[in-house]
Amino acid sequence: MGTRIALFARMDSSKQMSPNPTELIDWMNGEGLLELDWDFPEDGDLFAAGLDSMAVMQLVVAVEDEYGVELGPDDLTRENLATPTTLAKLIAGKSS
Amino acid sequence: MSPGVRRFDVAVVGGGSAGLAAAITAARSGARTLLIERHGFTGGMGTASLVHSFCGLYLLRDEPGAVLANPGFSAEIAERMIAATGIGPLRVGRVDVLPQHPVDFVRIADEMIAAEPTLELMLHAEASAVERDAEGWLLKIASRSGAVEIFASTLVDASGDAMVAAWLGEGFTMAAATQLQRPAYVFGVHNPSVMGDAMRLRTSGLLVEGVRSGIIPSTALGLSFRESGRLGEIFGTIDLTGGDTAGDFDPLDPVCLGKLEVEGRRIAATTVEWLAGRDDTWKGSYISHWPVRAGIRESRRWLGEAVLTGADVLAGKRFEDEIALATWPMEFRENAKGPKLRFPENNRPCGIPAGCLKPRGMDRLFVGGRCISADHDAQASIRVMGTCFATGEAAGKMAVDALG
Numbered sequence: 001m002g003t004r005i006a007l008f009a010r011m012d013s014s015k016q017m018s019p020n021p022t023e024l025i026d027w028m029n030g031e032g033l034l035e036l037d038w039d040f041p042e043d044g045d046l047f048a049a050g051l052d053s054m055a056v057m058q059l060v061v062a063v064e065d066e067y068g069v070e071l072g073p074d075d076l077t078r079e080n081l082a083t084p085t086t087l088a089k090l091i092a093g094k095s096s
Numbered sequence: 097m098s099p100g101v102r103r104f105d106v107a108v109v110g111g112g113s114a115g116l117a118a119a120i121t122a123a124r125s126g127a128r129t130l131l132i133e134r135h136g137f138t139g140g141m142g143t144a145s146l147v148h149s150f151c152g153l154y155l156l157r158d159e160p161g162a163v164l165a166n167p168g169f170s171a172e173i174a175e176r177m178i179a180a181t182g183i184g185p186l187r188v189g190r191v192d193v194l195p196q197h198p199v200d201f202v203r204i205a206d207e208m209i210a211a212e213p214t215l216e217l218m219l220h221a222e223a224s225a226v227e228r229d230a231e232g233w234l235l236k237i238a239s240r241s242g243a244v245e246i247f248a249s250t251l252v253d254a255s256g257d258a259m260v261a262a263w264l265g266e267g268f269t270m271a272a273a274t275q276l277q278r279p280a281y282v283f284g285v286h287n288p289s290v291m292g293d294a295m296r297l298r299t300s301g302l303l304v305e306g307v308r309s310g311i312i313p314s315t316a317l318g319l320s321f322r323e324s325g326r327l328g329e330i331f332g333t334i335d336l337t338g339g340d341t342a343g344d345f346d347p348l349d350p351v352c353l354g355k356l357e358v359e360g361r362r363i364a365a366t367t368v369e370w371l372a373g374r375d376d377t378w379k380g381s382y383i384s385h386w387p388v389r390a391g392i393r394e395s396r397r398w399l400g401e402a403v404l405t406g407a408d409v410l411a412g413k414r415f416e417d418e419i420a421l422a423t424w425p426m427e428f429r430e431n432a433k434g435p436k437l438r439f440p441e442n443n444r445p446c447g448i449p450a451g452c453l454k455p456r457g458m459d460r461l462f463v464g465g466r467c468i469s470a471d472h473d474a475q476a477s478i479r480v481m482g483t484c485f486a487t488g489e490a491a492g493k494m495a496v497d498a499l500g
Contacts, residue, residue, distance in 0.1 A: 032436075047189075048189065048190075049189075050189045050190075050437070052188075052189070052320070053296045053297065053299065053300045053320045053321070054300075054317075054318070054319075054320050056297060056300040056301075057300045057303055057304050057317045058317070060300065060301065060304045061304060061317070070308075071301065071304075072301055072305060073298045073299075073301030073302045073305060073375065074298075074301070075301065076297040076298055076300055076301040077294065077297065078293055078294065078297065081297065
């Protein structure tokens with residue numbers, strides 16, 4: 001986690017484009033943020049899949065790292081984090 | 097043996113969830129039982145360390161509704177706790193847990209102990225050495241009044257740290273420092289807001305913001321908060337990383353443990369103070385109490401006649417001589433990044449064979465709680481309080497049966 005924090009404020013050109021929901025599922029699995037089945041639906045319940053307050057913090061840090069998007073306290077609502085689809089929408093909305 | 101030595105049928109080392117279950121179970125059969133506990137109350141992790149959920153009480157299932165896994169002492173504690181708090185089991189992700197309040201747990205334990213005329217409770221005392229003789233065990237106990245020696249025909253090690261094995265100098269193992277489960281540091285917070293889902297998520301955002309701005313330490317990202325069930329009170333929990341370098345972590349070394357606890361308090365105090373000034377949902381908050389000690393998840397493990405393995409837990413293996421069911425998924429906290437859960441196939445419970453409670457090659461000695469004979473992976477399932485009640489109860493029964 002320490003190395004990730006060090007990356008915080010650094011803006012670099014390698015940031016990825018806003019992900020679609022399926023890419024987001026693969027990415028979350030790859031980052032070890034959640035363990036979602038290969039056929040986890042785009043509108044599947046992320047909270048039921050284990051997204052708790054600690055996982056949310058890691059998600060926020062990882063999203064900034066990967067997509068260059070800062071999610072703040074007001075963004076972290078149950079609605080925005082409910083599914084891969086809503087989360088993709090939140091990231092896309094922040095990066096435009 | 098000197099003539100002044102007091103004699104008991106069963107002595108139980110450690111009054112945590114397993115020791116409590118073992119001592120009360122032994123005493124209920126009429127055995128003269130001694131329970132030795134280092135703190136001023138029993139309950140261990142669930143009281144001194146403020147761990148506020150009983151995990152492992154219920155079967156894993158997809159259907160709604162919590163179903164108790166083990167009858168007997170676990171079920172009795174669950175019933176008493178629900179009566180005290182008015183709060184029933186809760187589905188969190190895929191598991192059912194029973195929220196419990198440490199203050200209620202202390203009182204429940206006091207009452208259950210007081211109801212047993214053949215049970216003697218010795219608080220503020222630590223057993224410090226053990227010696228085997230032909231008929232049983234001589235136990236040295238240290239307290240502020242000095243050292244005393246007692247005799248017990250059978251012994252239950254419910255110390256959590258396999259202390260009896262440590263004194264004997266054999267019969268135990270321990271994972272490498274880098275692999276050991278990290279301890280939890282739980283503290284009480286007064287918070288006038290009602291902590292719900294929305295505030296919990298918002299708080300995650302606030303903590304990242306605080307770390308981003310460099311005001312609170314990055315270790316605050318290991319913090320989580322949950323309502324205690326009492327108005328205005330929440331619990332904060334930090335998974336401690338285990339020191340500057342993970343390889344130095346030793347949960348048995350008082351200096352190492354003390355340093356971790358100091359660090360836990362620093363993180364907690366800095367963070368709560370910052371939250372109180374930063375956001376309306378945290379306005380008026382302050383830390384109301386510290387735990388007596390950090391919550392240790394893993395240290396020494398006994399080597400028993402049987403060794404439960406991670407593969408057994410994943411497969412939901414059952415045994416002819418099983419004494420209880422383990423239902424908690426293997427919960428790995430080998431770093432401070434939050435738990436990694438490994439669930440068994442088809443939600444199957446795993447049997448715990450009696451041999452896991454019997455140290456190899458020793459009679460009149462039984463083990464209950466998190467230091468029963470299991471490998472590192474299986475220990476990540478059986479260590480939870482709901483399961484410790486059940487293994488402690490079984491150890492108490494086996495200790496009485498061994499009296500003949």
